Amino acid sequence: MKVEVDEPRCVAAGHCVTSAPEVFDQRDDDGVVDLLDDAPPEDEHERVREAALLCPSAAIILQERDGPA
Amino acid sequence: MPEPKALPFSARDAECPFNPADELYELQKQEELPRVPVPSPIMGEFEAVELTRFQDAKEAMSDPRLQMGFVFDPEQPRTMMNQPGNLLNYNGADHRRLRRMLTSAFTIKRIRSLTSKIEEIVESRLDALEAAGRGADIVHEFSTPIPTLVICELLGVPYEDREGFQRRAKIGLDVNTTREEQIANLGEMDEYMGRLVASHRRSPGDNLLGTVVRDFGDQLSEDELIGIGNMLLVAGHETTASMLSSSVALLLQNPDQLAVVRDDPDAVDDAVEELLRYCSPAIALPREAGEDMVVGGQEINKGERVVTSLLVANREIPGAEGDLDVLDVRRTPVPHVTFGYGSHQCLGQQLARAELRVALPALFNRFPALALGVPEEEIDYRTTSLVFAVNKLPVTW
Ligand code: HEM
Numbered sequence A: 001m002k003v004e005v006d007e008p009r010c011v012a013a014g015h016c017v018t019s020a021p022e023v024f025d026q027r028d029d030d031g032v033v034d035l036l037d038d039a040p041p042e043d044e045h046e047r048v049r050e051a052a053l054l055c056p057s058a059a060i061i062l063q064e065r066d067g068p069a
Numbered sequence B: 001m002p003e004p005k006a007l008p009f010s011a012r013d014a015e016c017p018f019n020p021a022d023e024l025y026e027l028q029k030q031e032e033l034p035r036v037p038v039p040s041p042i043m044g045e046f047e048a049v050e051l052t053r054f055q056d057a058k059e060a061m062s063d064p065r066l067q068m069g070f071v072f073d074p075e076q077p078r079t080m081m082n083q084p085g086n087l088l089n090y091n092g093a094d095h096r097r098l099r100r101m102l103t104s105a106f107t108i109k110r111i112r113s114l115t116s117k118i119e120e121i122v123e124s125r126l127d128a129l130e131a132a133g134r135g136a137d138i139v140h141e142f143s144t145p146i147p148t149l150v151i152c153e154l155l156g157v158p159y160e161d162r163e164g165f166q167r168r169a170k171i172g173l174d175v176n177t178t179r180e181e182q183i184a185n186l187g188e189m190d191e192y193m194g195r196l197v198a199s200h201r202r203s204p205g206d207n208l209l210g211t212v213v214r215d216f217g218d219q220l221s222e223d224e225l226i227g228i229g230n231m232l233l234v235a236g237h238e239t240t241a242s243m244l245s246s247s248v249a250l251l252l253q254n255p256d257q258l259a260v261v262r263d264d265p266d267a268v269d270d271a272v273e274e275l276l277r278y279c280s281p282a283i284a285l286p287r288e289a290g291e292d293m294v295v296g297g298q299e300i301n302k303g304e305r306v307v308t309s310l311l312v313a314n315r316e317i318p319g320a321e322g323d324l325d326v327l328d329v330r331r332t333p334v335p336h337v338t339f340g341y342g343s344h345q346c347l348g349q350q351l352a353r354a355e356l357r358v359a360l361p362a363l364f365n366r367f368p369a370l371a372l373g374v375p376e377e378e379i380d381y382r383t384t385s386l387v388f389a390v391n392k393l394p395v396t397w
């Protein structure tokens, strides 16, 4: 799985951090998403999918099949 | 006195105010998007497209063509809808610019760091409730003071001033008021907040208002700062107070679900999510189609107003299991729209969650025998406001 975040779209609602804290954080100064791991391990995938589903501004973009590194 | 107006997009069942009225379910089933009359003290009655389906609501609220119909007009009297600084009055880049000045105060990390402060506030209110004795009103002793104390602390607003700002917030959200009352009310709100902002300009406090003045004071006008303060003060206490009272009222009528919240700390987060979904106290403000657009395959014309009924949308969430008209605190959380959706999704939602997660189990643990002090059918609900609420909730233990 490949994860991308679209920073300008992020509204700092924080769902990603509650869903998958190993993969997402928020910048202290403006709460915008901070991607910690753009190729998270298998056992994080479900949580990352949940984050993408809950994100109100479609700022989390997933590519399910691993592309070339 | 004219008959109080209920909002068509928030109509509630006459028997049970937690349930949407039958008309809303009818609209939900009807294929065509309906146009309904919406009463507004500020704008007079207007017609709007009403969205009742979950998917339509999400699709519309994440579409940038659907806008807040606001351009600040200094020539017109100030109302909640003609007020700079209020995030709900902005679109696109202007909205993003303002919202990002505030988001650092609402990150998960910052909210977690407030937990012990919230616990302290909750404990002090439980003491007050106990001191008030059996028959005390939960709304007065518990649900209103907790979020008010929290937002005062966070913002830097003196708690002693609560009588005034609570009264003004109530008027501001009441649809059964006149335009003149709204204008006078906002004038008072602005005057109050203007004095606070000025004192933070002189010496910025160690709180949200102080931080915004310190970090962004040079980019924000007085008017904008006042609007930001008013918005946070109103949004920060009315809705959360409503959620607390509604949750207590509901759980006291469902003792087995109350027991889950009281006895199983691991179940509390999911239970709060279910209570949020089920109560859905806030109603999305009117939007306007900034361009021709399509929602759920149907056309909405440029200039048409749009309202969304969050309450009924939360009752037909695709993919959710079980009967969504039933409160089930053990339900796997479903992604509800109680906090809205899209770029305006509630800024304070993690704070609201934190307050609910601390306050509800603490109440039921302090008073394990808590019970309604009046018969169920006599609970006094407020259904004619932009925020659903309980007016009074006497309890015994
Ligand atoms: C359970 C409690 C709460 C509920 C149900 C709630 C609900 C909502 C909803 C539905 C919206 C979106 C309105 C729209 O899109 O038109 C919203 C926006 C907002 N809420 Fe809340 N809210 C709650 C608590 C809070 C708290 C505690 C705060 C602040 C400290 C807060 C601050 C705001 C702000 C500033 C906005 C505007 C965001 C924007 O336009 O970008 N809310 N809220």
Ligand code: SF4
Pocket (backbone or CB within 6 Å): A005, A009, A010, A011, A012, A013, A014, A015, A016, A017, A024, A026, A031, A032, A033, A051, A054, A055, A056, A057, A058, A059, A060
């Ligand atoms: S859930 Fe979406 S909007 Fe919220 S912080 Fe994460 S990326 Fe940003």
